[in-house]
């Protein structure tokens with residue numbers, strides 16, 4: 001059994017391509033091995049807005 005240059009999912013450093021969001025989550029697909037994974041949408045949570053609040057405080 002020869003598994004030459006096949007990308008193995010367990011061996012893959014996944015490069016996630018996030019597809020269009022549906023509801024509160026998005027599906028990401030690995031560009032390399034084709035594996036899919038669900039990502040919860042978190043773009044509107046406090047991670048970034050805390051940075052902006054911090055910036056606003058200096059004004």
Ligand SMILES: [Zn+2]
Pocket residue numbers: 009012013014015030031032033034035
């Ligand atoms: Zn992968």
